[in-house]
Amino acid sequence: MTSSSTPLRLPPGPEEAFRIDVNPETLDCLLTLQRRYGNRVAIPTPNGRPVYFINDPDAVRQILVRSHARYGKGPGFVRVKMLLGNGIIVSDGDVWRRARTMIQPAFSRQSVHKLVAQMVRCTRRRAALWSDVVAANGTLNITREMNEFALELILRSIFGTDYETRIVHDGGNPFSFLSDNATRDLRVVIKVRSLRNFLLEVVTARRQSGNQDEFDLLSMYLGATDKNGQGFTDEELIDELITLIVAGYETSAGTLNWAWSLLASHPDAEMKLLKEARTLLPDEASITFEAVGKMTYTQQLIEETLRLYPPVWLFSRQALQDDALAEFDIPAGTEIFFSPYILHRTEEYWPDPERFDPSRFEPEEKHRTGERPYFPFSLGPRRCMGEYFSFLEMKIHLGYLLQRFHMERESAEFPGLDLGINLRSRNDIILRPSVQQFAA
Ligand code: HEM
Structure with a gap:
């Protein structure tokens, strides 16, 4: 497509080189x-090949959806690869x-x-812990609480009854360092590597004992086969389990963490969510996927939280072959960065972007505005597999929890x-819980 005689059409950009990283x-x-060059920028790099920053919804859609086969994962994933193997x-x-084909059934709605x-069990456990905090008139480190909650849930979802017998028995949880905010660097990678042997033992024991009574994701992964009837090797399975643990807990x-912080500072949103929860989930027996599916305000509130604070705030692709957008070329090898954080806060797409306003996601609003420039879960065939799980x-x-606790910052x-x-939040978010007393 681009011959050596035709000069490349590049988007505008600065002259000085800059290295893009997660910082x-x-x-x-x-x-x-x-601000200076618009929503399509070419940035020189020390190696001479410019990288692109694309913040235009249509171009993002072309790269992630329509032309996805021309792109692979980009350079930002090197660090992640150290953690997640392949x-x-x-x-x-x-x-x-x-x-993807083998794992898909584990994430079907039915599964x-x-x-x-x-999900109810892990939530109920938080309620018990928080009741003690209320009784002692204490505060909650909500950042830590959410890490522990989401980690426990993903581990129970993967390991089912093995969670109690093999993962946390003897009073310790070998994965707990993941939810410890102090360790976020290479030490985490080293620790995760050391978990491989432990995971292998758990997997071997499960392979020997056969399927267990309770549904869990490990059984789904162990039973998955490709088109040749082959299952995952132990090595592949361990990579996938570590991927699932890391992908499945930190994002939710x-x-x-942000949702609780926003609820604590927006009483109107708290009231609306509370009213909906009291109507649809009045007691534990009423917590079914059908009832949760009707929680439209809670859905909107989470969508708005993800607009303002998308956990995957920057990600990338690399062109595997030449491609072009209407007004510039994308030569093979080009690295392209996208930022849901920036796109979600770009005024031309989201009026008054800094304002927290769950009504932006009202069903009729969505209908009126058509497809939104919104992609906290990415887009296209590589879109997050855990989106439905995480909303539920x-x-x-x-x-x-909101029916039981009111939070003050x-x-x-x-x-x-x-x-x-x-x-994440730079400082942990500390909230003071009290018994929820708002009248619905
Ligand atoms: C708020 C919660 C979550 C957010 C915002 C989120 C976001 C994302 C994003 C942006 C990607 C794609 C990155 C890319 O295209 O390069 C992704 C992929 C993925 N996510 Fe999530 N995620 C969330 C929760 C979860 C959960 C709970 C699970 C599992 C239980 C999960 C499993 C996965 C998997 C397996 C992939 C890889 C898909 C593929 O490459 O085909 N995610 N997620």
């Missing part, structure tokens, strides 16, 4: 570039396609519905952003 300087720099999030091509009981935990989990969690100060692989 605060990158966010500041991308925002400055957007699991589904980082793999490409046939390896990815095979894994996820079987995990509702685990981060979203719930978060709606049950908020609907159940300990500090009016914004906790700040920690722009790592996932977007």
Whole structure:
């Protein structure tokens, strides 16, 4: 498509080189570039090949959806790869396609519905812990609480009854360092590696004992076969399990962390969510996937939380072959960065973008505005597999707990952003729970 005699058509951009990575300087720099050059920018790099920053909804859609086969995962995934081996999030091509087809049934609605009981169980456990905090007139480190909640849920969803007998027995949970906010660097990678042997033991024991009575994701993964009838090897399975644990807990935990913080500072939103929860989930027996499916306000509130604080705030692709958008070329090898965080806060697409307003996601609004420039779960064939799981989990969690607890912020100060692989709050969010007394 691009011959050596035809000059490349590049988007506008700065002359000085800049290296894009998951850190605060990158966010500041991308925002400055957007202000100066618009929503399609070419950024020189020290190696001479410009990288693109694309913040235009149509171009994002073309790359992630319509022309997805021309792109593989981009450079930002190198660090993730150290953690996840060749699991589904980082793999490409046939390896990815095979894994996606094998894993898909575990994330069908029918399968996820079987995990509702685990979601209720983990939520109920938080309620018991928080009641003690209320009785002692204490505060909650909600950031930590959400990490622990989401980690427990994903581990129970994967390991079922093995969670009690093999994972946390002897009083310890070998995965708990993941929810410890202090360790976020290479030490985590080393620790995760050391878990491989432990996971292998759990998997071997399960293979020997056969399927267990309770539904869990491990059984689904163990029973999955490709088109040649082959299952995952032990090595592949361990990569996929680590991927699932990491992908499945930190994103939901981060979203719930922001959601609680927003609820604590928006009493109108709290009232609406409470009213809906009291109507649809009045007691534990009423918590079914059908009832949760009707929680439209809670859905909107979570969608708005994900607009403002998308956990995957920056991600990338790399062109495997030449491609072009209407007005510029994308030569093979080009690295392209997208930022849901920036797109979701771009005024031309989202009026008054800094304002928290769940009504933006009212069903009729969605209908009126058509497809929105909104992609916290990515788009296209590589879209998140856990989207339905995470909405069910978060709606049950908020609907159940908000009926029991009202939260007050300990500090009016914004906790700040920690722009790592996932977007988290820089400081932990501390809330003071009390018994929920709002009349519906
Ligand atoms: C609020 C919650 C979540 C958010 C915002 C989120 C976001 C994302 C994003 C942006 C991607 C794609 C990255 C890319 O295209 O490069 C992704 C992929 C994925 N997510 Fe999630 N995720 C969430 C929860 C979960 C949960 C709970 C699970 C599992 C239980 C999960 C499993 C996966 C998997 C397996 C992939 C890889 C899909 C593929 O490459 O084919 N996610 N997620």
